Amino acid sequence: MNAEERYTPLNWPDHPETQTLEGKNKFLGFWLFLAGETVLFASLFATYLALKDSVPDSSHPLAKDLFNLPLVFAMTMILLTSSITSVYAIYHMRNYHFKKMQAWFVITVLLGAGFLALEIYEFTHYVHEYHFTFGSSAFSSAYYTLVGTHGAHVTFGLCWIIALLVRNAKRGLNLYNAPKYYVASLYWHFIDVVWVFIFTVVYLIGKVG
Amino acid sequence: MSSVAVKKGLGASVWEYLTTVDHKKIAHLYLGTGGFFFLLGGIEALFIRIQLMKPNNNFVNEQLFNEIMTMHGTTMIFLAAMPILFAFMNAVVPIQIGARDVAFPFLNALGFWLFFFGGMFLNLSWFLGGAPDAGWTSYASLSLRSEGHGIDFYTLGLQISGFGTLISGINFLATIINMRAPGMSFMRMPLFTWTTFIASALILLAFPPLTIGVFLLMFDRLFGSNFFDVTMGGNTIIWEHFFWIFGHPEVYILVLPAFGIFSEIIPTFSRKRLFGYSSMVFATVLIGFLGFMVWAHHMFTTGLGNVANAIFAIATMAIAVPTGIKIFNWLLTMWGGSIKITVPMLYALGFIPSFVIGGVTGVMQAVAPLDYQLHDTYFIVAHFHYVIIGGVVFGILAATHFYWPKMFGTKLSEKMGYVTFTLFFIGFHCTFFIQHFLGLMGMPRRVATFLPGQGLELGNLISSIGAMLMAVAVIILLFNVVITSIRNKKVGADPWEDGRTMEWAIASPPPFYNFKQTPLVRGLDTWWLEKMEGKKELTPAEPLGDIHMPNNSIIPFFISLGLFVAAFGAMYNPLNSVGDGKSWGLPVLIIGLGITFGSMLIRSLRDDFGYHIHKEDLLEDDKGGKVG
């Protein structure tokens, strides 16, 4: 049961992330954490919906005036793609292909960074073009808090995956770090799912509904 | 490497507690810190009752009264009741399921330290310009207008300690799901484990709305957002919803573990298995579920409309059914039993009628149109103190006596326990029963004083006298703790003689690895079964082997400390609405977060595989030696 034991593709288990008790706990605990995060985001969504287009007077921009769907669509595509690439990474982890796993995680990180860059651009655009700042109305506060909290999660996810990659760059795969990669990718998927809801609830309904 | 050493200096002990990841030591920490806050909240309660002893009293001024009243509620709920319950959960639950530790020992320590620093931060408000003054509910329109930084201490402090609670909740869920010993199926779990499980699930789902609520309030007050500012399009009712979507389940987060404690104590001292175990489990789950469906009964007078009020009225009444099931099952557990009166059992016996009174007044408030009269009056104050003292505090006091031998290896004095119980019980009913009538007679809650000539003098005086009795009772309990600790007369594994669950099968206090061999669970009331078969030990499920243990770590302390530092930075950041922003605000915020994230990074960069206790050492330990 030595977690650092060396493996070969032959004796490497099918589900390395849940082979050890620590791994099982991590796996379960992380799902539970995501349940809490879901309620957290649900609360932010509820706040957003309650305060959508709630502005002090007509000089303040509303959802339909603001959002730039092509840009957001591009962001969505980038983030969704990054979710797929992280699936590939886990696939290779399960097959004990360390280098391939690393490569796919690097691609995931790059895509995530691209998403983040576009989001920052989007925010600065709203601020400069529409004077739509964090404190300009209840609507703006709700918008930036919801989307910004998601952005903070993306940032944290990026740092996490990078730290994992750097720390384990030279050590290969073992039953100690396999669950770490696994939950990191789980987190990344969760962020993507939240974004799908943001895209629908904030942007699509904001522009169309 | 080991956490047990023969004789230790003070410094080493302090270091041990700062770094411990042992659930039993964390239990001590929770009990000590929670107990401290319980005394603090109690003193605040006394001040409230002294102020309200007579009309137009001037013991404290109105502003200070609001601060004391707010801190009394906040402290008792977040910093006293919940942590003390966590103490017993930590001390008992892993052993009850036959585990050597919790699923995440590191996170367990982190949860404690977050709570600790959150609580300290909140209470530092007394020394830094005034405590929060908008009630523990901190309704947004009032809390936005509140002057000074009191409310900011509230929002930041609760965020920090709230994270801790959330982490602890996740930890217990994972522990109970993953760490059960062989044979410990869900339907063999002791009721205290079950209630911990459901309460943890409630924590997981109820704390995020609170976190978001205080998060938004913090942004409004410190970073210029407008969630609750009506003139900017904001809406204060959102706060009320968030607060109560959290706040109502919170009541069950507190009371379910107390139910669990009584479900352990009553069978033990009746020498009879819990009557209707499966319906008790079912009732617990149902209460947890319904707990999320009723929050708007705190908002009947907010103006949500007739339909909403009617629906929430009926949903609220529904909770009485599973609660009633529990009461009758406890009664029937005792029926036909052989009841031995001990201090824990006395509290259980005191709990049943007290809690029933609190429960039925709850049903009365569920009658929405009647609640228009009762809401925000002393009737409500009476109701929730009946539920929280009659249920939760009685549970805590019962557990203190019941589990003290298991946690510290020595028994609290039963004689002094009887005195405490008697005074506390009389004082409690004296304080709060009359308050039902004060409310009906037209006394709103949270008033800093009342005017003469409105028929409220006598009731308030009686209530205040009762509070003194409770205070005396608590002082005697403290005395009891001190005396007992000095005498330190050691007790055996099963000091109550009728223990039924696994914690009574191992030494008091248990060795740091709990079980030398993981036990095999052969049925409900595992230890009772073995005893009835004349066995002196649990049946092992594995041969004696090396035991894997986690390493101690100081990192949880630093992660929490970082947030504590960051909170000061956030509070004095230049954008804050109080207008006393400092140039150091932002840097301190960044430094604090840096400490937190830096510590997390160190944690993830350093491999921590734990260590092993070797078989030979375990055998040595058995012969009276110490693993070292």
Add this chain to the structure above:
Amino acid sequence: MGMKFGRLSFLFLLLTLVLAGCGEPFLSTLKPAGEVAETQLTLLFISTSIMVLVILVVVIIYLIVLFRFRRKKGEENKIPKQVEGSHKLEIIWTVIPILLLLSLSVPTIAATFKLGDVKDMDKVDKDGNREALVVNVRANLYWWEFEYPDLGIITSQDLVVPTDEKVYFNLKASDVKHSFWVPAAGGKMDTNTDNENKFYLVFDKEKADEAGNLFYGKCAELCGPSHAYMDFKVKAVSRDEFNQWATAMQKNKEEVQPTSDLAKQGQEVFQANNCIACHAVTANDARPETARTAPNLADFGNRTRVAGILEYNEENLKAWIQNPEKFKPGNQMYKEANLSEEELDALAEYLMGLKVQE
């Protein structure tokens, strides 16, 4: 069955006696002064009766258990039979409470819709005038404004209502959340900052007489340091008297000019200190509500209290004007004034002379 019913009604009677002994007729929810509070008191009785029944059952079982099943001397080693449970019993104590609660839920739902019914609020007669009396209540930090939109008059602190008819209220707050509560007349309703709440109350003539025509109203939601002092009074008078008052108020388009020299002096002090910027002295204050930042003083001479809490006399009035912070900390007037004794005398004389009718 008959006996059971007899016992139940005895219980009911006992409860009524116990509860009715409590509180003052002008304040207590147990001495209802109208339809709304009566409905609520009935609900209190119904629910209390059911609940006392539950408590009795529990207590009886509890006492039996305590007396019969205590461990006696010589039984130290007795092991009682380990009973698993009983489906029959579980069903009994699940079903009976459900039935009890269902029986409680019927009047609950009925009363919720009855008391929440404000449809008639906007009913108009054939001339297009509203039939019912509507009062706009605006709660402010530690004082109350009562506007009668159909009559075009505004008053503060003392709400005047006619007896024996439904009085409808529009409720809101202008700063922080408060709650409007006249315990004797009925339950409370919050005054939110976000929206207007509506409900109605009824004041019975007889009960009003018993209470000396004056009911106590309170703020029931924590609103700051002076929450406990945010009282108001309700003068419940006959419809005729109400009409007289309302007419007098409507006529009060111009300020009642002071007659005595002292009062004239007081008027000057009032104007010189710019009190008039916030306090209107006529009942027809046409300013928007955001400009009405202090209580209307048109009928101040007929007030029942100074600042809602102090006995109405010259001494208290002067003390209040000079040092409001002492009586209502955190109030929005000012912390303290620096008026001379003569100025205070004059002001008091002037203010106490502001009456729309004798």
